Amino acid sequence: MASEKVIPTLQKNRILEYLSEGKRFDSRTPEQYRDLKVEMGVSKNAESSVKISLGKTQVLVGVKLGLATPYPDSPAEGTFMVSAEMHPMASPNYEMGRPGINAIELSRVTDRGIRESGLIDVKKLCIREGEKVWQVFVDIVALNDDGNMFDAASIGALIALGNAKLPKYNEAEDKIEFELTDTPLPLDKDVLSFSMTFHKIGDKIVADVGLEEEAISDFRLTIAMGDNGGEPRITAMQKGKAGVITDSDMETILNLASDTWKEKFPQIKKYAFG
Amino acid sequence: MAGDKGIYTKRDDGRKFDEIREMSAEVGIVDSADGSASFNTGHTKAIAVVRGPRTLHPQHMQNPRKGILRVSYGMMPFSVTDRIRPGPNRRSEEISKVTEWALNSVVDLSEYPNTVVDVFIQIPQADAGTRVAGINAAAIALAHAGIPMKEMVSAIGVGKIDKTLVVDLDKYEDSDFHDAEGSTDIPVAITSRTKNISLLQLDGKISVPEFKECVKNAKVACEEILKVQMQALKNIDGGNN
Numbered sequence: 391m392a393s394e395k396v397i398p399t400l401q402k403n404r405i406l407e408y409l410s411e412g413k414r415f416d417s418r419t420p421e422q423y424r425d426l427k428v429e430m431g432v433s434k435n436a437e438s439s440v441k442i443s444l445g446k447t448q449v450l451v452g453v454k455l456g457l458a459t460p461y462p463d464s465p466a467e468g469t470f471m472v473s474a475e476m477h478p479m480a481s482p483n484y485e486m487g488r489p490g491i492n493a494i495e496l497s498r499v500t501d502r503g504i505r506e507s508g509l510i511d512v513k514k515l516c517i518r519e520g521e522k523v524w525q526v527f528v529d530i531v532a533l534n535d536d537g538n539m540f541d542a543a544s545i546g547a548l549i550a551l552g553n554a555k556l557p558k559y560n561e562a563e564d565k566i567e568f569e570l571t572d573t574p575l576p577l578d579k580d581v582l583s584f585s586m587t588f589h590k591i592g593d594k595i596v597a598d599v600g601l602e603e604e605a606i607s608d609f610r611l612t613i614a615m616g617d618n619g620g621e622p623r624i625t626a627m628q629k630g631k632a633g634v635i636t637d638s639d640m641e642t643i644l645n646l647a648s649d650t651w652k653e654k655f656p657q658i659k660k661y662a663f664g
Numbered sequence: 665m666a667g668d669k670g671i672y673t674k675r676d677d678g679r680k681f682d683e684i685r686e687m688s689a690e691v692g693i694v695d696s697a698d699g700s701a702s703f704n705t706g707h708t709k710a711i712a713v714v715r716g717p718r719t720l721h722p723q724h725m726q727n728p729r730k731g732i733l734r735v736s737y738g739m740m741p742f743s744v745t746d747r748i749r750p751g752p753n754r755r756s757e758e759i760s761k762v763t764e765w766a767l768n769s770v771v772d773l774s775e776y777p778n779t780v781v782d783v784f785i786q787i788p789q790a791d792a793g794t795r796v797a798g799i800n801a802a803a804i805a806l807a808h809a810g811i812p813m814k815e816m817v818s819a820i821g822v823g824k825i826d827k828t829l830v831v832d833l834d835k836y837e838d839s840d841f842h843d844a845e846g847s848t849d850i851p852v853a854i855t856s857r858t859k860n861i862s863l864l865q866l867d868g869k870i871s872v873p874e875f876k877e878c879v880k881n882a883k884v885a886c887e888e889i890l891k892v893q894m895q896a897l898k899n900i901d902g903g904n905n
Contacts, residue, residue, distance in 0.1 A: 433789035434707060436742035446695045450788060452742025473741065475750050479713040479784035481696060486736065488751070529741035529750065531786070533711070534694045568745035601696075 395483050395605040402606045406592040416445070416600065421646050423541075423598040423654070428549060428661050437570065438554035442546040444598060446536035448480075451528065451546035453554040453575070457566060458525035460516070468515020468523040472501035473530065474543060480532035495630070497530065499585070500543050503614040503626045504528075507583045509551065514576035517559065524556070526575065537600040540612050544585040545658060551575060552582075552662030583616030583625040584658050586650050588643045590633055595642045597650065608633025611643055615651045622651040670827025671844050676836045677706075684820065684832040684885050689801070689896035691808050699809025701896065703801035706834060707791035712801035714809040717779035731773030732780045735764035737798055739787040759795045760785075766799055766819065766853040766863035772812040781811055792838035793821040796851050799863065804893050808900065817862055818889035819853035822878045824870050831881050845869055852882040856890050859883060 397405075408414055418424070424445030432439035432450050439452040458469055474497035478484040489497075504510065515524040528550065530543045554575040558567040589599045589607035596603055604610075614626035629635065635643075675681065685706030694700040699714035720726045737760040741747050752760075763785065773781060783806065785798035796819035803817045821833045826844040830837060833849055841847045848868025855862055861879070870878070 433709075433740070433742050435745045435789060439742055439788075448694070450740065452740065454742050454747035456747060473750050477738070477784065477786065478715070478736075478782065479694065479697075479711075479786055482715055482718070527741065527747050529747070531740050531788075534696050536696065 395601055397602055397605045401602060405602060405606060409592055409594045409596065414596075414600075415602070420594050420596045421650070423650070426545065426657070430553060435568070437557060437575070438550045440546055440550045440553070441533070442542045442549070444538055444542045445600070446534060447538055447542050448533040449539065449542045449546050450531045450533055451543070451550040452531075453550045454527040454529065455554075455557055455566065455575075456525040456527065457517070457559075457564070458523055460520060460523045464512075465520040466516045466523075467512040468510075468526065470501075470505060470510055470512065470526045470528075472497045472504070472528045472547065474500070474532070475530065476532045476535070476539070481535040484532075484535070495628075496539055496543055499540060499612060499626070499628045500528070500530065500547050503544055503583065503585050504547060504551070507581045507614070507616055507625045509548075509577055509581055509583075511576035511578055522564070526551075535601065537602075537604040538587055538598050540587045540610075541585055541598060544614070548582065548584055548658065549661045551577065579663055581616055581625075582659055582662060583614045583623075584654070585612050585614040585626065586647050586654075587612040588646060590635075590639060595639060595646060597646060607631065609635060611635065613643070613647045615647060617655065622648050622655075672825040672828040672841070675830070677834060681828055682831045682881060682884070684888060685834065687889065687892045689804055689892050691804060691896050691900050697805075697809075699805040699807070699811070701801045701804035701808060703797050703804065703893075705793055705797050705832065707789060708793050708797050709787065709789040710794060710797035710801040711786045711788065712798060712805040713784045714781065714802075714805045714811065715784070716781035716809075717773065717776040717811075718782075720778060720780035726778040728777050729774070731776035731778070733764055733768050733771055733773065733783065734780050735760050735767060735783045735785065735802070737763055737785040737795065739790060739794065743787045743790045759798075762863055762865065763795060763799055763802065766817060767802055767806065769860070769862040770803070770813050770815050770817045770855055771806060772814055775812060781806075781809075790835075792833050792835040793851070795819075796821050796853070796863075799853050800889055800893060804896055807897055815858060816856035816890060816893060817853050818856065818886040818893060819851065819863055820882050820885040820889060821849060821851050822882045822885070823850045823868065824848040824874060824878065829874060829877055829881060831885050850875075850878055850882070852879065852886075854883055854886040856886075
């Protein structure tokens, strides 16, 4: 599976050389994120939709609601599903066909971050206990992969969920009439957490990697953090790739993540909840 | 008499019967692609991305005489009110193929043996006419990618609502109008120089003279669309690409 970009050794060496001087090709510092751009309203047929740009990385995220029968072990709770498409449109390194491991990991990590934080109040998504509940779909479509799809997808999912409104439920005919109500999707705004991904490249920890940096890193660590009285609290983690994390790597990443969280949390919260 | 004219005397969105929806196009929307474009008609949005020519795998699919055009059309899950499951389905597979045929008539890949040119069409928001919007976007994206083309191609949905001939059907006209003679939907693609038909599908009920009139209407509409496509391509130099 040709899912990883191949980088010539010369270019790899140059990236490492730059990083050893604390520099990157696009003139960022190692810990600096690219500019986040948020455009709402990709599809008027969605309960909410957004286009997220992190530099040249672009993802579209849409929220749709459906009706479902609840799971037997949670008859009074709505259900929730995240799907990601890493369509070959977005990168010469993606292939057609069933979602590959990269798309599966992306959707599962995004799903976990949202599910485990308890952001969606699934109890309020119950229509008739044991019979009928709302089903929330979050669909992530990659438009252009220039590295760090993880953070773009996670931020997009949060902002899309935060802006979603329930459609009209016609109880008599037991169907959805697609006309958005003023009722927002029930969310616990206090637990909002978003993920930040750091890569180890050479001996440096680098935030928000571009495509070439991503291809040559030893490992990545995604950390989702939420708010605990103004201080960051970890809500989800995922290590990727074969490299190993040393104690000092971990220390650096946790500090960077905490600083990044403090800087970005107000902005992301504002996009999600206004 | 109203009886002769049928019951569809006014369009649901107030357009004239031969009036196309507001169109816009943009080139260079996906940075990593060889060519890319968006094409919007009313509430319908299409994105097309071109990658290639690149070596085709598996090898046994290669053509040593010329490159191969491969089209993949798909609707995003949130593009319509009832969510669509991600991934290909029977409808998208068929549309991919007819789109491929429509575009194949205008590209010339004889200089690129053993390669493939991939065209990816995605629909973020749908309000009928997605396959023709996709073709319009794809033609721009192919030109943007520098793929040799004999001419451009433009596409439009034409048809008949009850007894009234219309141009550029919206979702209400295409899917929700069932009274009297109902709705006839005819997606047509017209090549820009030779004025031939490179895509044609039809479903509904229509007489031969009415059908001929529809094709004429499509040719007139495609002239307008071509202008939008060419303008978008002209904007490349002055824009940020």
